[in-house]
Each structure stands twice: as C-alpha cells, then as structure tokens.
Amino acid sequence: MHVCVSSTRQGQPAAHELPAGPPEGEGELGIGAYFIPAPEYAVMTWPQIQQTITNGDLDKLYRHKQCEERYLEWAKPIRQRYGGLETYIRLVRLHWAEADDDEDRDESQQQQQQQQSRFFDDAVAKDADLAKCIPNDWPYGIPGDCGHYVVWCKRPIIHPGLFETADTPFPPGPEREALYAAILFDGIRGLTGAPDPPPKVQGFKTKEVLQRTMSDDDAEAMATSAHAWAGRFLQRYVEQRWSREQWETAWFCNPPHLRTVPGLSHFQ
Numbered sequence: 001m002h003v004c005v006s007s008t009r010q011g012q013p014a015a016h017e018l019p020a021g022p023p024e025g026e027g028e029l030g031i032g033a034y035f036i037p038a039p040e041y042a043v044m045t046w047p048q049i050q051q052t053i054t055n056g057d058l059d060k061l062y063r064h065k066q067c068e069e070r071y072l073e074w075a076k077p078i079r080q081r082y083g084g085l086e087t088y089i090r091l092v093r094l095h096w097a098e099a100d101d102d103e104d105r106d107e108s109q110q111q112q113q114q115q116q117s118r119f120f121d122d123a124v125a126k127d128a129d130l131a132k133c134i135p136n137d138w139p140y141g142i143p144g145d146c147g148h149y150v151v152w153c154k155r156p157i158i159h160p161g162l163f164e165t166a167d168t169p170f171p172p173g174p175e176r177e178a179l180y181a182a183i184l185f186d187g188i189r190g191l192t193g194a195p196d197p198p199p200k201v202q203g204f205k206t207k208e209v210l211q212r213t214m215s216d217d218d219a220e221a222m223a224t225s226a227h228a229w230a231g232r233f234l235q236r237y238v239e240q241r242w243s244r245e246q247w248e249t250a251w252f253c254n255p256p257h258l259r260t261v262p263g264l265s266h267f268q
Contacts, residue, residue, distance in 0.1 A: 120159075134149065151266060158188065186204050234251060
C-alpha cells in the first residue's frame with residue numbers, strides 16, 4: 001500500500017489515528033483488524049524515512065516483524081473471502097460500492113466531473129465520495145511520534161491529463177511525452193515542512209531520459225520541475241491536511257508496476 005507518513009512536532013497531538021473497533025477485528029476473519037504502532041516497534045528513524053522516500057528506495061520501507069507476520073496471517077482468509085484485498089478495502093475500509101459512484105450522480109454532474117476531474121485534483125480531493133484518507137491498518141515500523149496514512153481515490157493519480165491543462169509549463173510534443181512516460185515509471189513523491197535544507201528528491205528515470213538531449217544540469221532541473229508539476233495536487237492536499245507549520249510529512253505515489261493494490265488509486 002502507498003502512504004503519507006507524517007511526523008509530529010513538539011506539542012502536537014498524536015500523529016497516528018487508530019481505526020474504529022478492536023485491533024483484533026471482528027468475527028472469525030478479523031474484519032477491520034489493525035496493528036497499533038508503538039515506539040518499541042519502530043525499525044526506522046524519521047530522517048531515514050524521509051531519505052528513503054526522497055531517494056525512491058521504497059522497497060526499504062519495512063513493517064516491524066510482529067506487524068508483518070500478523071498481517072500475512074490475517075490477509076490469507078481475507079483474500080479468500082473477498083477475492084483479494086482490493087475488494088476488502090473498497091467495501092469494508094472505504095465503504096465504496098463496487099460500481100463507480102458516478103452512477104448515482106445526475107447527468108450534468110457526470111459531465112462536469114469527466115471534464116474537470118479526470119484525475120486527482122483539488123476538486124476530487126474535496127469530494128468525500130471520490131477521495132478518502134484513512135490510517136494504514138498495517139503501518140510501517142514508524143517512530144512513536146509519526147503517523148502512517150493512505151489516501152484512496154476513485155480517479156487516477158498519475159495521468160497524462162496532468163500535463164494537458166492550460167497552465168502546463170511543458171509544450172506539447174515528444175519531449176513532454178517522454179517526461180510523462182518517465183514519471184509513469186518513477187512515480188511521484190515529496191516532502192512538506194521538512195528541515196532546511198530538506199533531503200533532495202532524486203533517483204528519477206526522467207533525468208536519464210533527458211540527459212540524452214541536454215546537459216546533466218539542465219536534465220536534473222527539468223526532471224525536478226516535471227515531478228513537482230505531476231505531484232502538485234498531492235502536495236497541496238498534504239499541506240492542507242497537515243500544515244507545514246505544524247507537521248513534517250513525506251509522501252509518495254508508487255508507479256503502476258509497483259502497486260500492490262493496482263485497481264484502486266492511492267498514495268501514502
């Protein structure tokens with residue numbers, strides 16, 4: 001699953017909210033089960049989490065062994081009952097019906113939604129029927145003063161339309177197409193409220209593509225700009241939910257080939 005990790009600053013409330021219900025869940029299947037993060041379960045420091053996400057080394061984000069073992073044991077019967085974790089998350093955790101909720105909207109609303117919100121943007125972010133933020137039931141081994149959340153969405157997060165808006169700073173053509181293709185491979189990620197200077201977001205396939213036609217410095221500058229543009233709506237969402245004056249956050253949206261729940265758009 002893909003996550004927004006938030007670190008609290010001194011004097012702020014607890015960063016990680018717990019789901020409703022008992023941690024063992026309900027019934028034989030443990031419906032709604034979750035793991036409670038605690039300081040003794042931390043396997044990474046907050047600076048390590050920030051650096052891992054900015055480097056794109058997302059396979060180095062770990063759960064504590066106890067959390068991982070409990071998750072794997074819990075997930076087996078859940079997959080059998082629901083035919084996969086995607087259906088469980090959709091129905092149980094998000095309370096979304098199998099059919100797209102646009103079927104319940106009138107025709108004019110549908111047309112407006114299709115025209116203005118083909119992907120996760122500010123309008124989608126404010127629509128509770130299209131996007132929801134919930135605690136990660138099985139969080140990584142985060143420090144005790146951190147939280148781990150997932151933002152789920154009924155619209156794509158990485159989408160070519162991000163580079164087709166009227167204010168897009170990249171002119172149409174092969175170069176823009178190459179930028180988007182590389183971002184589709186990289187995924188998008190960022191930080192807010194980070195210490196100055198913040199860890200540098202790097203490790204872009206985009207840069208490798210651009211280096212074929214421009215200098216290393218120009219390639220790095222354009223790659224950084226393109227990734228910031230692709231992630232602009234996620235960055236705004238995170239800053240509005242966790243203000244940079246109160247919180248430090250590190251967030252990422254995995255590329256399609258790395259998603260464990262590919263049928264539901266989400267970022268962490």
